[in-house]
Amino acid sequence: MIAEIKRAAHRQLASEGANLSLRAIAREMGMVSSALYRYFASRDDLLTALIIDAYDAIGEAGERADAAVADRADLAARWLAVAHAWRDWALANPADHALIHGSPVPGYAAPQDTVGPAVRRYLVIVGILRDGVAAGSLAAPARVPPLGPPIPEPLAAELAAVAGGLGLQVEPPLLALALTGVTELFGALNFELFGQLNNAIDAERRAWYDYQARLMAAVVGLT
Amino acid sequence: MIAEIKRAAHRQLASEGANLSLRAIAREMGMVSSALYRYFASRDDLLTALIIDAYDAIGEAGERADAAVADRADLAARWLAVAHAWRDWALANPADHALIHGSPVPGYAAPQDTVGPAVRRYLVIVGILRDGVAAGSLAAPARVPPLGPPIPEPLAAELAAVAGGLGLQVEPPLLALALTGVTELFGALNFELFGQLNNAIDAERRAWYDYQARLMAAVVGLT
DNA sequence: TGTACATCAGTGAACGCGCGTTCACTGATGTAC
DNA sequence: TGTACATCAGTGAACGCGCGTTCACTGATGTAC
Numbered sequence: 001m002i003a004e005i006k007r008a009a010h011r012q013l014a015s016e017g018a019n020l021s022l023r024a025i026a027r028e029m030g031m032v033s034s035a036l037y038r039y040f041a042s043r044d045d046l047l048t049a050l051i052i053d054a055y056d057a058i059g060e061a062g063e064r065a066d067a068a069v070a071d072r073a074d075l076a077a078r079w080l081a082v083a084h085a086w087r088d089w090a091l092a093n094p095a096d097h098a099l100i101h102g103s104p105v106p107g108y109a110a111p112q113d114t115v116g117p118a119v120r121r122y123l124v125i126v127g128i129l130r131d132g133v134a135a136g137s138l139a140a141p142a143r144v145p146p147l148g149p150p151i152p153e154p155l156a157a158e159l160a161a162v163a164g165g166l167g168l169q170v171e172p173p174l175l176a177l178a179l180t181g182v183t184e185l186f187g188a189l190n191f192e193l194f195g196q197l198n199n200a201i202d203a204e205r206r207a208w209y210d211y212q213a214r215l216m217a218a219v220v221g222l223t
Numbered sequence: 224m225i226a227e228i229k230r231a232a233h234r235q236l237a238s239e240g241a242n243l244s245l246r247a248i249a250r251e252m253g254m255v256s257s258a259l260y261r262y263f264a265s266r267d268d269l270l271t272a273l274i275i276d277a278y279d280a281i282g283e284a285g286e287r288a289d290a291a292v293a294d295r296a297d298l299a300a301r302w303l304a305v306a307h308a309w310r311d312w313a314l315a316n317p318a319d320h321a322l323i324h325g326s327p328v329p330g331y332a333a334p335q336d337t338v339g340p341a342v343r344r345y346l347v348i349v350g351i352l353r354d355g356v357a358a359g360s361l362a363a364p365a366r367v368p369p370l371g372p373p374i375p376e377p378l379a380a381e382l383a384a385v386a387g388g389l390g391l392q393v394e395p396p397l398l399a400l401a402l403t404g405v406t407e408l409f410g411a412l413n414f415e416l417f418g419q420l421n422n423a424i425d426a427e428r429r430a431w432y433d434y435q436a437r438l439m440a441a442v443v444g445l446t
Numbered sequence: 447t448g449t450a451c452a453t454c455a456g457t458g459a460a461c462g463c464g465c466g467t468t469c470a471c472t473g474a475t476g477t478a479c
Numbered sequence: 480t481g482t483a484c485a486t487c488a489g490t491g492a493a494c495g496c497g498c499g500t501t502c503a504c505t506g507a508t509g510t511a512c
Contacts, residue, residue: 017326021466022466033465035490104417106241158424162423180407180434180439187413194326195327203377204378215400244497266499266500
């Protein structure tokens with residue numbers, strides 16, 4: 001039942017944009033709006049459930065794509081597979097993408113429950129970095145010139161704490177490159193899905209994203 | 224009068240989030256809601272005016288920052304100044320930032336009038352590239368290894384058309400790097416303003432953004 | 447200098463709509479003896 | 480096998496609210512003669 005409601009909410013979100021209306025969901029399910037309160041305490045509760053599902057869905061999409069790359073040592077291929085899996089998911093579920101990567105919903109404050117699921121989509125990248133460090137291909141001494149611009153001490157400390165939270169043995173310079181790459185990819189998705197590419201790059205959007213993902217893989221140092 | 228209304232709308236947008244209500248604006252101005260119709264044909268018209276203003280404001284912020292860099296040949300410094308100007312503007316005007324860089328407003332379709340102003344913020348980057356090409360420091364032969372991953376032919380054609388539209392004499396490989404850099408910067412702003420940095424990078428956000436802007440300047444080849 | 451008229455900013459009531467949430471309820475299904 | 484009762488999914492009416500837009504209007508301001 002809960003799943004059914006979420007599916008209807010999902011459909012409604014997809015067709016109407018970010019406006020989620022309990023009454024419209026109930027209408028679509030042929031129920032009366034008050035019936036939904038047996039399953040969700042409030043509209044915000046339902047919204048939270050949808051957000052968590054979205055984080056899980058994009059996270060799983062990335063994990064599957066990574067797992068499907070046969071040559072585990074080909075880090076660039078894995079990065080690229082994950083990047084395209086994210087884009088494919090976002091294109092197939094634009095409303096969910098907007099829910100988690102777009103402007104905050106007015107009047108809604110994400111509860112603590114969404115923090116865990118939000119991290120999931122990054123873990124697959126963490127896995128790639130870990131394998132690279134273990135294999136030595138990403139280790140700092142292997143790379144000359146040094147990785148990116150200098151990182152001031154307080155920022156390095158904060159990055160180290162992030163790495164620790166992810167259970168990752170990685171120096172701040174490498175983590176910073178990877179985070180920048182991820183930021184660029186989600187920036188590219190927002191540009192494409194929120195209409196910033198209109199009248200500029202229209203036909204070759206997949207190729208354009210592919211270019212950016214490859215460039216970022218190179219910046220991170222994945223080979 | 225129109226300016227006054229826009230200012231009130233602006234204030235309301237800032238405090239309430241993306242929900243723009245004609246009645247609330249009128250209330251704040253001590254008027255009756257129907258009075259606004261003397262100045263704007265509809266709510267969407269007002270929204271369009273606000274969007275155009277936002278594009279103009281961030282565009283101007285970037286232009287001023289670029290113009291304030293004394294050493295015109297220091298392209299990296301100019302890029303960095305523009306990047307920080309964009310961030311400062313977004314932090315000072317989060318609602319306007321969400322309006323132009325966030326999820327589309329439900330039920331609102333941006334009219335053609337917004338296309339021109341939307342391009343303005345890129346023109347300052349175009350200027351930096353143009354100066355670099357003119358000075359020779361960004362020209363293709365000056366750079367080894369070649370610029371970024373290969374660009375397939377159809378994408379190169381579309382990028383060339385974009386360059387043409389901007390009145391820019393630049394090869395697709397360089398334009399692609401610059402576009403990627405810009406995409407990363409706006410991705411970083413969305414991450415920061417839409418809460419994706421919470422519980423990860425909290426204290427050192429300016430330093431983190433500065434790092435990313437420097438890294439992207441290096442990727443583009445600005446020195 | 448004074449009257450007659452046009453302009454026009456803003457009013458107030460009303461339209462029809464949708465929303466989230468509550469509450470007492472019905473009636474079918476399942477359980478216990 | 481059959482009765483009595485508890486559970487519980489879903490109903491329907493109502494609450495108070497806010498919204499965009501329309502329309503006939505008032506009354507002050509400015510212009511023309």
